[in-house]
Amino acid sequence: xxxxxxxxxxxxxxxxxxxxxxxxxxxxxxxxxxxxxxxxxxxxxxxxxxxxxxxxxxxxxxxxxxxxxxxxxxxxxxxxxxxxxxxxxxxxxxxxxxxxxxxxxxxxxxxxxxxxxxxxxxxxxxxxxxxxxxxxxxxxxxxxxxxxxxxxxxxxxxxxxxxxxxxxxxxxxxxxxxxxxxxxxxxxxxxxxxxxxxxxxxxxxxxxxxxxxxxxxxxxxxxxxxxxxxxxxxxxxxxxxxxxxxxxxxxxxxxxxxxxxxxxxxxxxxxxxxxxxxxxxxxxxxxxxxxxxxxxxxxxxxxxxxxxxxxxxxxxxxxxxxxxxxxxxxxxxxxxxxxxxxxxxxxxxxxxxxxxxxxxxxxxxxxxxxxxxxxxxxxxxxxxxxxxxxxxxxxxxxxxxxxxxxxxxxxxxxxxxxxxxx
Ligand code: GLY
Numbered sequence: 106x107x108x109x110x111x112x113x114x115x116x117x118x119x120x121x122x123x124x125x126x127x128x129x130x131x132x133x134x135x136x137x138x139x140x141x142x143x144x145x146x147x148x149x150x151x152x153x154x155x156x157x158x159x160x161x162x163x164x165x166x167x168x169x170x171x172x173x174x175x176x177x178x179x180x181x182x183x184x185x186x187x188x189x190x191x192x193x194x195x196x197x198x199x200x201x202x203x204x205x206x207x208x209x210x211x212x213x214x215x216x217x218x219x220x221x222x223x224x225x226x227x228x229x230x231x232x233x234x235x236x237x238x239x240x241x242x243x244x245x246x247x248x249x250x251x252x253x254x255x256x257x258x259x260x261x262x263x264x265x266x267x268x269x270x271x272x273x274x275x276x277x278x279x280x281x282x283x284x285x286x287x288x289x290x291x292x293x294x295x296x297x298x299x300x301x302x303x304x305x306x307x308x309x310x311x312x313x314x315x316x317x318x319x320x321x322x323x324x325x326x327x328x329x330x331x332x333x334x335x336x337x338x339x340x341x342x343x344x345x346x347x348x349x350x351x352x353x354x355x356x357x358x359x360x361x362x363x364x365x366x367x368x369x370x371x372x373x374x375x376x377x378x379x380x381x382x383x384x385x386x387x388x389x390x391x392x393x394x395x396x397x398x399x400x401x402x403x404x405x406x407x408x409x410x411x412x413x414x415x416x417x418x419x420x421x422x423x424x425x426x427x428x429x430x431x432x433x434x435x436x437x438x439x440x441x442x443x444x445x446x447x448x449x450x451x452x453x454x455x456x457x458x459x460x461x462x463x464x465x466x467x468x469x470x471x472x473x474x475x476x477x478x479x480x481x482x483x484x485x486x487x488x489x490x491x492x493x494x495x496x497x498x499x500x501x502x503x504x505x506x507x508x509x510x511x512x513x514x515x516x517x518x519x520x521x522x523x524x525x526x527x
Contacts, residue, residue: 112174141464436510
């Protein structure tokens with residue numbers, strides 16, 4: 106099988122690595138990819154947001170499967186065009202991708218499916234902002250009603266900070282979504298979805314704030330671990346049966362059947378799981394930890410999903426143990442990151458014993474040096490018999506990587522997690 110992977114981050118690096126482990130995969134082409142992915146796949150340039158360009162590339166490389174990593178091309182309907190051109194595509198249609206692209210659409214689908222989520226209001230006029238803020242709090246959740254790579258979300262107990270963020274979004278012409286705050290630890294559950302067939306992967310937890318102890322602003326994600334020792338098996342079943350399956354069925358009923366990866370982000374509160382958000386693609390950085398534990402042929406699972414045969418294939422098998430991923434970020438991230446700094450100690454191949462070094466925002470200078478080229482620069486994944494060993498391995502590997510001005514969280518997978526009890 107020849108697989109074309111669209112995207113350029115550490116998530117796509119993890120996808121490519123898992124695809125290369127599947128013996129049915131004869132070649133992987135990644136576009137645009139990054140220098141780390143380039144060690145495993147042929148790299149091609151493409152405008153990811155251009156349906157025509159992606160179709161032309163799939164034709165040129167004679168792809169047997171096209172995997173679209175990021176949300177932006179999916180929301181723009183790139184998968185529709187590639188599918189219409191006759192290629193099996195792992196990724197939902199533009200209509201189904203609205204589950205991530207429009208928070209208002211997602212809320213409507215969840216209400217119809219009877220899924221618990223935060224109470225919310227959309228504000229699109231600055232004159233309505235203050236009165237709307239008064240109906241929320243004491244913790245305000247202020248979101249951009251569109252795609253913002255996690256950075257459009259402010260969660261704060263400071264009404265002025267909530268107001269400033271809402272006003273800034275409105276000034277940029279973005280409608281603002283205000284939500285009630287959902288208490289309890291967060292879970293990311295990725296499910297392969299093909300119409301009404303739902304196959305969960307391992308549950309994971311992301312760490313979205315930039316600093317240790319969940320301090321500082323939100324980021325695209327600073328680290329993650331899987332599976333979740335504190336999550337009861339029955340809660341996982343409840344998420345699949347009472348959250349993901351009803352939403353998948355509701356999308357089918359609306360004529361927007363989902364095909365690809367449906368990502369449920371939930372908070373596990375006193376009353377059980379409640380949805381924080383749905384995304385229409387693999388999450389970053391959770392995927393890097395989840396796929397490190399996959400013990401099944403990955404291309405087969407994606408191809409079966411893309412061709413409407415997910416119900417026919419064996420459920421994914423998982424290695425025992427745990428995996429964590431720690432993000433190495435550039436100076437000043439999540440603000441405007443400093444780029445162009447030389448990275449040393451990242452190694453040549455992604456796999457190094459029980460650790461992986463995945464590239465996110467990296468580039469290659471003319472003299473061949475590996476340099477930082479984005480906010481999140483590298484992901485170091487550790488796999489171990491348990492979470493403690495996975496952490497130890499990841500942080501030891503990370504200590505051998507040097508990037509001036511860089512920072513990372515030291516507490517990924519280390520915080521005591523408890524589900525609030527009523
Ligand atoms: N882990 C956050 C995201 O992928 O949106």
